[in-house]
Amino acid sequence: MTAPTCTTCPYCGVGCGVIAPQAAGGAVAGDPAHPANFGRLCSKGSALGETLDLEGRLLAPQIAGRDASWEEALDLVAGKFAQAVADHGPDSVALYVSGQLLTEDYYVANKLMKGYIGSANIDTNSRLCMASSVAGHKRAFGTDTVPGTYEDLEEADVLVLVGSNLAWCHPVLFQRVAAAKAARPQMKVINVDPRRTATSDLADLHLAIRPDGDAALFNGLLAEIADRGAVNAAYVSAHVNGFDTALAAARASDPRDTGLTADELAAFHDLWIGSEKVVTVYSQGVNQSACGTDKVNAILNCHLATGRIGRPGMGPFSVTGQPNAMGGREVGGLANMLANHLDIENEAHRAALQGFWNSPTMAAKPGLKAVDLFRACADGRIKALWVISTNPAVSLPEAEAVAEAIRSVPFTVASDITAATDTNACCDVLLPATGWGEKSGTVTNSERRISRQRPFLPAPGAARPDWAILCDVAGRMGFEGFDYADESEIFAEYAASTALARDFGKDLDLTGLAGLSKAEYDALAPVQWPVPETGAPGGRFFAQGGFFHPDGKARMLPITPPAHGEDTHYPFRLNTGRIRDQWHTMTRTGKTARLSSHLAEPFAEIHPEDAIAHGIHDADLVDVTSPTGTARVRALLTTRVQRGAIFLPMHWTASFSAPGKANPAVAGVTDPVSGQPALKGSRARISRFAAAWYGFAVSVNRMQPDRPYWAVARCAGGWRAEVAGLKTPADWEAEARRLLGLSGGTATLLEDPATGTARVAIEENGRIAGLFFAARQPVAVARSHAARLLGSETSPLKALAGRAGSDRPDPGATVCSCFEVGINTLKLAIQDGATTVASLGERTCAGTNCGSCKPELQALIDAGLQKVAAE
Numbered sequence: 106m107t108a109p110t111c112t113t114c115p116y117c118g119v120g121c122g123v124i125a126p127q128a129a130g131g132a133v134a135g136d137p138a139h140p141a142n143f144g145r146l147c148s149k150g151s152a153l154g155e156t157l158d159l160e161g162r163l164l165a166p167q168i169a170g171r172d173a174s175w176e177e178a179l180d181l182v183a184g185k186f187a188q189a190v191a192d193h194g195p196d197s198v199a200l201y202v203s204g205q206l207l208t209e210d211y212y213v214a215n216k217l218m219k220g221y222i223g224s225a226n227i228d229t230n231s232r233l234c235m236a237s238s239v240a241g242h243k244r245a246f247g248t249d250t251v252p253g254t255y256e257d258l259e260e261a262d263v264l265v266l267v268g269s270n271l272a273w274c275h276p277v278l279f280q281r282v283a284a285a286k287a288a289r290p291q292m293k294v295i296n297v298d299p300r301r302t303a304t305s306d307l308a309d310l311h312l313a314i315r316p317d318g319d320a321a322l323f324n325g326l327l328a329e330i331a332d333r334g335a336v337n338a339a340y341v342s343a344h345v346n347g348f349d350t351a352l353a354a355a356r357a358s359d360p361r362d363t364g365l366t367a368d369e370l371a372a373f374h375d376l377w378i379g380s381e382k383v384v385t386v387y388s389q390g391v392n393q394s395a396c397g398t399d400k401v402n403a404i405l406n407c408h409l410a411t412g413r414i415g416r417p418g419m420g421p422f423s424v425t426g427q428p429n430a431m432g433g434r435e436v437g438g439l440a441n442m443l444a445n446h447l448d449i450e451n452e453a454h455r456a457a458l459q460g461f462w463n464s465p466t467m468a469a470k471p472g473l474k475a476v477d478l479f480r481a482c483a484d485g486r487i488k489a490l491w492v493i494s495t496n497p498a499v500s501l502p503e504a505e506a507v508a509e510a511i512r513s514v515p516f517t518v519a520s521d522i523t524a525a526t527d528t529n530a531c532c533d534v535l536l537p538a539t540g541w542g543e544k545s546g547t548v549t550n551s552e553r554r555i556s557r558q559r560p561f562l563p564a565p566g567a568a569r570p571d572w573a574i575l576c577d578v579a580g581r582m583g584f585e586g587f588d589y590a591d592e593s594e595i596f597a598e599y600a601a602s603t604a605l606a607r608d609f610g611k612d613l614d615l616t617g618l619a620g621l622s623k624a625e626y627d628a629l630a631p632v633q634w635p636v637p638e639t640g641a642p643g644g645r646f647f648a649q650g651g652f653f654h655p656d657g658k659a660r661m662l663p664i665t666p667p668a669h670g671e672d673t674h675y676p677f678r679l680n681t682g683r684i685r686d687q688w689h690t691m692t693r694t695g696k697t698a699r700l701s702s703h704l705a706e707p708f709a710e711i712h713p714e715d716a717i718a719h720g721i722h723d724a725d726l727v728d729v730t731s732p733t734g735t736a737r738v739r740a741l742l743t744t745r746v747q748r749g750a751i752f753l754p755m756h757w758t759a760s761f762s763a764p765g766k767a768n769p770a771v772a773g774v775t776d777p778v779s780g781q782p783a784l785k786g787s788r789a790r791i792s793r794f795a796a797a798w799y800g801f802a803v804s805v806n807r808m809q810p811d812r813p814y815w816a817v818a819r820c821a822g823g824w825r826a827e828v829a830g831l832k833t834p835a836d837w838e839a840e841a842r843r844l845l846g847l848s849g850g851t852a853t854l855l856e857d858p859a860t861g862t863a864r865v866a867i868e869e870n871g872r873i874a875g876l877f878f879a880a881r882q883p884v885a886v887a888r889s890h891a892a893r894l895l896g897s898e899t900s901p902l903k904a905l906a907g908r909a910g911s912d913r914p915d916p917g918a919t920v921c922s923c924f925e926v927g928i929n930t931l932k933l934a935i936q937d938g939a940t941t942v943a944s945l946g947e948r949t950c951a952g953t954n955c956g957s958c959k960p961e962l963q964a965l966i967d968a969g970l971q972k973v974a975a976e
């Protein structure tokens with residue numbers, strides 16, 4: 106047997122090392138030697154092995170829906186791009202790429218656009234993700250650099266998590282924090298989020314801030330730092346400009362704009378100011394805002410004023426979302442940057458890079474940022490568009506308009522691993538890329554650590570690496586300089602090019618990796634940059650100043666928090682984000698039954714009092730409507746959201762729930778500095794969707810119900826679906842058969858016209874092939890139990906009972922996806938005396954593998970204890 110392959114998880118920016126499965130369908134393991142995770146994995150990482158089958162994969166190039174050869178497809182793409190440039194100039198073409206590309210892919214995409222086509226119209230989904238952090242870093246530090254390391258989160262005495270649901274979105278980092286807090290109970294965690302999340306459950310202090318109240322919060326903190334004499338005067342005078350104006354603006358801002366009580370503010374100030382070792386982690390609740398860059402600088406101001414930066418256990422820490430969000434920033438992934446942190450506006454930087462590439466041209470001005478780029482598609486400025494490794498018809502705000510904009514561009518290409526995405530459906534040419542496990546290259550995680558993604562599977566069908574596809578198109582456009590034998594040569598060139606940055610006095614220095622041979626590249630151990638030619642790599646930045654503005658100092662910025670407006674037509678603040686077990690547009694995580702069982706349907710978190718006021722009951726369907734569109738989802742009544750606020754998950758697509766897509770309802774408002782859309786700050790109204798009937802179905806077939814409401818999810822023996830309709834079907838059996846995709850087999854129908862309930866079971870060869878339950882109200886049926894009956898020899902009547910008999914208890918909705926432990930099983934164990942997460946684990950196994958569900962286990966225990974206390 107060959108040695109197992111060590112590679113890196115393709116999901117979040119924690120960048121965990123994983124050991125590849127050694128046989129098809131096998132499980133992955135955490136890599137104990139990787140410094141990001143030391144062997145840990147989360148639920149998504151643990152389920153990677155289940156996403157590797159070829160179901161749904163794009164396996165051949167397609168032109169207008171028919172399979173084509175690579176020759177034909179590449180000739181067509183190169184020809185159309187060259188033609189558009191010749192006819193309309195370089196700015197008539199655009200690339201829209203992704204933080205899920207490898208550094209090598211990203212590097213050649215940028216080289217092609219900026220150095221050869223001569224336009225900076227290449228932007229990335231990082232615009233939706235990290236752009237405000239990038240802009241904030243550059244304003245304060247003169248460079249886009251995360252100063253700290255993951256150890257800082259563990260070593261901090263006070264850890265502040267602002268707009269971050271770390272427990273669900275960076276679960277292994279969260280596990281590291283939870284372990285550090287367990288070992289050192291004096292460590293305090295503060296969570297700043299308008300919504301209560303699994304992350305808040307670990308926090309000593311949850312500040313349910315008013316949406317976008319963050320700048321006021323950190324302005325108030327800065328004023329308090331000054332008032333309590335906590336300014337580090339030596340650090341400020343030696344290394345910081347702008348202190349006085351920043352403080353004056355902070356004093357002018359009103360702490361009441363946070364929506365927090367004086368006691369809450371005082372508790373926050375006491376903790377933050379009272380401990381030297383403070384780390385402030387921030388994520389999309391900060392970045393995805395119309396004032397995102399200002400929020401970033403309001404946070405950075407406080408760390409600069411106290412000199413708490415770049416030392417162990419201290420500093421601001423922007424966590425990256427995607428596996429290579431950081432790598433993309435390094436190679437100039439955004440439309441307003443050049444490779445190596447060089448500036449597109451700087452003539453000397455441009456000339457140096459052009460000289461290094463020996464390229465025919467160089468983009469001289471920033472290109473279009475994502476939201477504007479798709480507007481330029483809509484208004485005819487873009488004649489040829491190539492989307493690579495991202496799904497903008499789902500993930501951009503105003504998603505319906507974006508889909509329409511893509512369709513209106515004369516020539517469109519998408520490179521993807523998946524055949525049926527919402528974006529592919531709009532494109533003329535589809536190019537099959539190799540995916541995780543097949544492709545090879547490097548990624549950089551949140552703490553600047555470069556790790557190898559190594560292949561352990563053959564490329565399926567005609568799929569090819571993204572960099573190779575890009576290089577072939579470049580070659581066909583007549584460009585030299587894209588003749589790489591393999592990805593190691595691209596990396597070597599990129600690393601060598603960082604000498605330019607170093608010589609301009611920049612911090613991004615990988616010259617120590619420039620001479621890597623192919624064998625050394627293949628064996629590259631995870632390494633944190635900078636990696637200079639001589640001396641030790643990695644470490645922290647800015648403890649002794651050394652900023653990258655011309656005078657070497659950092660800048661504090663005067664921040665004025667936004668005024669908060671009311672909108673009587675759209676009274677709700679529409680917040681959006683992530684759930685624990687799905688990754689973005691679900692093209693990979695949606696393939697696994699285990700991950701799909703955690704939350705199987707799109708939903709809106711609504712405060713119970715708002716729900717009552719709108720006649721909405723739990724499990725009703727609700728229309729969340731904004732001026733740009735509607736999302737129709739299940740109502741989930743919870744006090745975790747504030748009154749006047751709604752939370753929608755971003756994940757559902759036309760393949761899983763066309764009515765439940767969030768982003769048609771999300772407005773394309775952007776931050777004026779970074780161009781990042783305010784994905785958490787739209788306005789909406791809500792109304793109950795008055796369905797005539799509701800249904801739940803499980804089938805061995807993939808269902809594609811075309812009903813006013815529908816959502817499908819993978820389950821162990823097939824698929825499950827939620828549906829609702831406006832008109833009660835006359836023939837329930839026919840309705841069930843259409844929905845289940847089952848025309849044969851034997852049907853058993855139970856119908857009660859008086860109550861409007863109907864239940865249909867379809868048996869094929871003595872086994873349950875489909876079950877359908879309908880009612881006038883949201884259907885009460887034990888869903889996970891019904892799903893488990895698929896393929897079993899259970900009698901139809903028993904199956905239609907809709908709940909488990911005492912011989913086969915229903916475990917309920919899955920909480921622990923590793924061991925598929927359901928909520929009912931957990932509640933029983935708690936009733937039975939389990940009072941800690943560890944004892945629940947001993948009894949049920951829940952939480953004993955990846956640990957991603959531990960916050961939910963704790964919440965169940967807490968709820969159980971509260972119930973006992975109330976009894």
Ligand SMILES: Nc1nc2c(c(=O)[nH]1)N[C@H]1C(S)=C(S)[C@@H](COP(=O)(O)OP(=O)(O)OC[C@H]3O[C@@H](n4cnc5c(=O)[nH]c(N)nc54)[C@H](O)[C@@H]3O)O[C@H]1N2
Binds near residue numbers: 269300683
């Ligand atoms: N399971 C899972 N994990 C992921 C991903 C995934 O798709 N699924 N995606 C990855 C990617 S690309 C990213 S960018 C990260 C994102 O990671 P996070 O940023 O942690 O995740 P989100 O759920 O987008 O948003 C975080 C929180 O911001 C809060 N928020 C909204 N408005 C405000 C506000 O005005 N102020 C404050 N303080 N908070 C606010 C929301 O209520 C939400 O709980 O996750 C990464 N990890």
Ligand SMILES: Nc1nc2c(c(=O)[nH]1)N[C@H]1C(S)=C(S)[C@@H](COP(=O)(O)OP(=O)(O)OC[C@H]3O[C@@H](n4cnc5c(=O)[nH]c(N)nc54)[C@H](O)[C@@H]3O)O[C@H]1N2
Binds near residue numbers: 203497501526541
């Ligand atoms: N409402 C709302 N919208 C959001 C957000 C939010 O919080 N709220 N968050 C935003 C953020 S932070 C992000 S990062 C984006 C993410 O949004 P997207 O980037 O659009 O989402 P993904 O599903 O990750 O898209 C990746 C695509 O690449 C494909 N793919 C996977 N691997 C490869 C590969 O190796 N090569 C190629 N060519 N293709 C591959 C997948 O099949 C998939 O179609 O969403 C943004 N949109």
Ligand code: SF4
Binds near residue numbers: 118147276
């Ligand atoms: S925390 Fe989970 S999703 Fe993120 S890199 Fe680690 S295993 Fe992958």
Ligand SMILES: [Mo]
Binds near residue numbers: 233234
């Ligand atoms: Mo992201």
